[in-house]
Amino acid sequence: MMHGALPKIRLRGLRKAFGAKKVLDGVDLDVPAGQGTVILGGSGSGKSVTIKCILGLVEPDAGEIEIDGRDVLRMPRRERQEMADRIGMLFQNGALFDSLPVWENVCFKLLAQNRITRAAARDRAAEVLEQVGLAASVGDLSPAELSGGMQKRVALARAVAARPEIVFFDEPTTGLDPIMGSVIDGLIADVVKRLGATALSITHDIASARRIADTAAMIHRGRIVWTGPAASLGQTGNAMVDQFARGEREGPIQMELRR
Numbered sequence: 001m002m003h004g005a006l007p008k009i010r011l012r013g014l015r016k017a018f019g020a021k022k023v024l025d026g027v028d029l030d031v032p033a034g035q036g037t038v039i040l041g042g043s044g045s046g047k048s049v050t051i052k053c054i055l056g057l058v059e060p061d062a063g064e065i066e067i068d069g070r071d072v073l074r075m076p077r078r079e080r081q082e083m084a085d086r087i088g089m090l091f092q093n094g095a096l097f098d099s100l101p102v103w104e105n106v107c108f109k110l111l112a113q114n115r116i117t118r119a120a121a122r123d124r125a126a127e128v129l130e131q132v133g134l135a136a137s138v139g140d141l142s143p144a145e146l147s148g149g150m151q152k153r154v155a156l157a158r159a160v161a162a163r164p165e166i167v168f169f170d171e172p173t174t175g176l177d178p179i180m181g182s183v184i185d186g187l188i189a190d191v192v193k194r195l196g197a198t199a200l201s202i203t204h205d206i207a208s209a210r211r212i213a214d215t216a217a218m219i220h221r222g223r224i225v226w227t228g229p230a231a232s233l234g235q236t237g238n239a240m241v242d243q244f245a246r247g248e249r250e251g252p253i254q255m256e257l258r259r
Contacts, residue, residue: 006069008033008166008198009054014063015222016049023049024060025222036192036199038213038230040206040244042253046222047202051168054200055087056080067166085113088164088197090188092171094155096143102129103139106157115162128157131194132187149180153187160191167192169201173208185211206233206245218244220253 009031016024023046031037041047052058054065056072065072067083075083096105103125110116116124126136132153143151152172159167172188173181185208192199192212203209209216213230218241226241234245243251 005032007031007066008068009200010064010066010069011050011054012064014050014053014065015061016053016058017061023222024053027063027219027222027224029217029224029227031198031200032215033198034196035215036189036201036213037215037217038201038203038209039217039219040204040209041202041219042204042244045219047219048170050219051170051200051202055089055168056084085162086165088159088162088167090155090159090167090169090172092174094143094151096151096155096158098143101139102141102143102146102154105143105154106139106161108158109162124161125157128161129154131191132157148175149183152176152184156184156187156191160195160197163195164197166198166200167195169199169212171203171205172201172212173203173205181205181208182211188212209233
């Protein structure tokens with residue numbers, strides 16, 4: 001991020017506990033505008049809870065969340081909803097509605113908010129499906145008729161159909177083979193660039209992180225322990241990050257025993 005530039009998303013001192021379990025322990029993170037940022041971390045490290053706090057799905061116990069310099073946590077409900085309308089989301093498992101055809105899935109948010117007619121929604125769905133490499137005819141199919149890779153593309157189309165300023169990606173390559181994962185990453189990079197959007201992803205897939213992000217941040221035990229160029233993952237000089245990136249058993253990160 002350019003010196004002095006306002007981050008699109010700014011987190012300071014973000015904390016969240018569920019009972020005695022401390023999940024976030026003072027997360028500080030700047031997400032540059034118009035770029036891709038990825039949060040890396042193992043299971044239970046706090047990356048998903050961080051995203052949920054930004055989205056308003058989880059209320060943090062303490063800390064600050066700013067978008068475009070505005071404190072999200074102290075916004076009136078109406079303004080917070082308006083902020084949410086500027087955000088798109090690709091869920092880990094797609095989360096498509098089985099009872100709706102693909103075109104309605106793609107434009108679900110626009111239709112639900114009466115921001116588009118059904119006729120215009122069909123056209124918009126066809127346009128966005130083409131951007132993710134699917135024919136317009138796919139719009140008339142049900143999600144159950146699609147392969148896993150096609151479902152992921154439809155979910156990506158839905159995430160960007162409303163032309164959001166910010167797009168969140170939750171483990172975008174989960175459940176995909178390496179080739180399809182690479183294809184999805186390429187599509188993510190392309191559509192985000194086309195939108196000029198800010199992308200924030202969470203993943204444990206290092207290859208995916210390098211493909212979709214400019215900047216990477218690693219979270220461990222509820223704190224950001226490193227940030228740097230995504231291209232440097234595996235050769236950062238940070239023992240913790242390099243161990244995670246290389247998948248090495250020995251190193252500063254050790255599996256915790258559950259009692």
